Amino acid sequence: MIVMSVALDNLYGFKEFSVNFSYPKKIVDSPLTDEHLSDRPSFRYKRVNIIMGGNATGKTTFGKALMGIFNFIRKKDATHLINQICDTQKLAHFSLEFVAREKILWRVETWIEARDGSEQYKASDFRVSVKQTPIGKRDTFENCRNRLDDQKTVYGSYIELFDNVESFGWYFTFPNDGATTEKVHSENPDLFERALNIVMKTLDPAIENVRKSRDLENSYVIKHASFETMIKEGKLIDEARTLLSTGTIHGIDISLLISAIMSRQYGWYYCDEKYSFIQSDLEQELLALMMATLGPDEQFFFTTHNSDILDMNLPHHAYLFLKKEGEYISAVFADYYLKRNTDNLRQAVLNNRFFIKPDFSLLSKFDDK
Amino acid sequence: MGHRRIFRYLVEGKCEKILVESLQKMEYIEPGAIEIFNVVGHCLPQRKLYSLQPNTIIVMIFDTDTTQIDILKDNISLLKAHRKRVRQILCIPQVQNLEEELKRSCSLTDLRNLFGSKSEKDFKRDLIKCSNLGQALRNHSFSIEAFWSSKPTGIFCQFQNESSIIKKRMGKTK
Numbered sequence: 039m040i041v042m043s044v045a046l047d048n049l050y051g052f053k054e055f056s057v058n059f060s061y062p063k064k065i066v067d068s069p070l071t072d073e074h075l076s077d078r079p080s081f082r083y084k085r086v087n088i089i090m091g092g093n094a095t096g097k098t099t100f101g102k103a104l105m106g107i108f109n110f111i112r113k114k115d116a117t118h119l120i121n122q123i124c125d126t127q128k129l130a131h132f133s134l135e136f137v138a139r140e141k142i143l144w145r146v147e148t149w150i151e152a153r154d155g156s157e158q159y160k161a162s163d164f165r166v167s168v169k170q171t172p173i174g175k176r177d178t179f180e181n182c183r184n185r186l187d188d189q190k191t192v193y194g195s196y197i198e199l200f201d202n203v204e205s206f207g208w209y210f211t212f213p214n215d216g217a218t219t220e221k222v223h224s225e226n227p228d229l230f231e232r233a234l235n236i237v238m239k240t241l242d243p244a245i246e247n248v249r250k251s252r253d254l255e256n257s258y259v260i261k262h263a264s265f266e267t268m269i270k271e272g273k274l275i276d277e278a279r280t281l282l283s284t285g286t287i288h289g290i291d292i293s294l295l296i297s298a299i300m301s302r303q304y305g306w307y308y309c310d311e312k313y314s315f316i317q318s319d320l321e322q323e324l325l326a327l328m329m330a331t332l333g334p335d336e337q338f339f340f341t342t343h344n345s346d347i348l349d350m351n352l353p354h355h356a357y358l359f360l361k362k363e364g365e366y367i368s369a370v371f372a373d374y375y376l377k378r379n380t381d382n383l384r385q386a387v388l389n390n391r392f393f394i395k396p397d398f399s400l401l402s403k404f405d406d407k
Numbered sequence: 408m409g410h411r412r413i414f415r416y417l418v419e420g421k422c423e424k425i426l427v428e429s430l431q432k433m434e435y436i437e438p439g440a441i442e443i444f445n446v447v448g449h450c451l452p453q454r455k456l457y458s459l460q461p462n463t464i465i466v467m468i469f470d471t472d473t474t475q476i477d478i479l480k481d482n483i484s485l486l487k488a489h490r491k492r493v494r495q496i497l498c499i500p501q502v503q504n505l506e507e508e509l510k511r512s513c514s515l516t517d518l519r520n521l522f523g524s525k526s527e528k529d530f531k532r533d534l535i536k537c538s539n540l541g542q543a544l545r546n547h548s549f550s551i552e553a554f555w556s557s558k559p560t561g562i563f564c565q566f567q568n569e570s571s572i573i574k575k576r577m578g579k580t581k
Contacts, residue, residue: 067488067489067491069456069457069489071453319440322457322458323454323458325457326454326455326456326457326458327454329453329454329457330452330453330454330457331454349460349461350457350458350459351456351457351458351459351460351489351492352457379491380491382461
């Protein structure tokens with residue numbers, strides 16, 4: 039699954055927001071290979087997207103918005119979307135362009151009617167349009183988009199329209215969620231066990247072994263030099279939370295994500311701030327591992343506050359900066375301002391080239407006596 | 408004004424890692440992160456390229472008692488292709504291997520004498536367990552000039568010994 043573009047208005051805190059995940063020109067000597075749809079070398083897309091930005095700039099919310107949209111399309115579940123309309127007295131809108139498993143560019147556009155708070159939303163409040171175009175051998179994203187623009191827009195009921203949309207998979211992981219974990223560790227226990235052994239021992243060398251429990255399903259035993267504890271249903275049992283470091287505990291979710299990528303079941307990944315408690319070098323190594331493990335036609339999103347990630351050997355277009363001005367969130371890719379691969383990204387961020395530096399001026403109030 | 412330089416050592420095994428760490432602590436060689444990776448036996452995985460920092464100097468330390476150099480050459484080519492990140496690639500061929508290098512630099516005919524090991528197999532285990540390898544080396548008049556100073560022969564003769572670039576002039580005496 040590949041997300042090519044997203045537009046959001048009056049949803050999830052976004053107003054008139056849009057972002058495009060293709061890039062126009064082939065990059066010479068890019069360390070990221072296969073940044074195009076397989077067998078479609080001109081249909082280029084950003085395979086890896088490192089999302090950075092200050093606090094409250096939408097890094098997590100953007101992921102939640104995509105999750106809401108995906109659930110709406112795949113499961114016809116509009117609950118999450120409805121609950122995230124910023125102003126119910128105004129129209130809400132999203133547009134998503136994506137490629138699922140076949141070589142087809144889909145565009146799903148939805149308008150949600152304005153309501154006052156007291157009325158329940160009905161299916162008829164959703165004006166949905168679904169368009170598709172096959173992707174030819176020489177097609178670029180722009181060609182395909184133009185063909186979609188030329189098609190007549192027909193709105194209909196999402197309950198019927200979404201039956202014709204190709205299915206696709208996804209994997210989200212947010213700082214405090216657990217919902218996406220169940221399927222992974224129960225369907226890929228060997229992969230998960232292997233990932234746990236490698237990751238947990240790297241995070242805490244005092245961990246000797248992690249193995250599947252012989253007595254309980256979906257459970258793993260962590261053998262530490264000083265104690266033994268358990269992971270059940272992808273989570274550490276409560277009593278052990280004081281025994282292992284916070285970073286080590288996060289290793290469980292990291293292992294789940296790595297084994298999910300290795301399983302090739304999902305095809306699309308959004309990893310939101312799972313590394314806040316992980317040492318910087320290790321975060322870079324784990325991120326490098328996940329990027330290298332991605333399969334063809336897959337896509338990865340990774341949010342972080344760690345500026346050391348700016349020094350990684352990645353093309354500039356892999357870095358997306360979110361910023362908030364008033365109530366508007368906007369997105370800018372690093373290659374918008376940095377046109378040459380030799381331009382130093384970290385220096386550009388330090389010099390606020392992308393205008394994302396937070397405003398510290400209020401802190402001077404602490405200087406007031 | 409000097410350029411920032413980042414050294415990244417790639418060594419074949421745990422013994423080499425411990426030894427390189429000791430040489431760094433003794434300030435005989437430049438400091439840098441050490442990774443266990445056999446550059447003669449395994450192709451560099453893609454993920455190693457993503458974490459390359461700008462101005463990285465890769466130091467490859469490898470034994471020369473094997474018969475295949477194709478993978479080593481491929482790894483060097485791959486790193487050279489990332490010249491914007493990899494400032495330099497230094498090869499340090501160990502002639503023939505770490506044990507021989509240690510014998511020459513400590514003037515020992517039998518390496519078991521370094522730790523009082525019962526056998527050669529025990530020697531590696533004793534090296535890994537040694538709590539102060541630097542002191543053990545000093546006790547046997549270790550010479551950094553003699554260490555990693557031989558020219559390889561045979562198929563490895565095409566690889567220059569570039570250890571002088573990472574060796575420092577004066578080490579720590581304690």
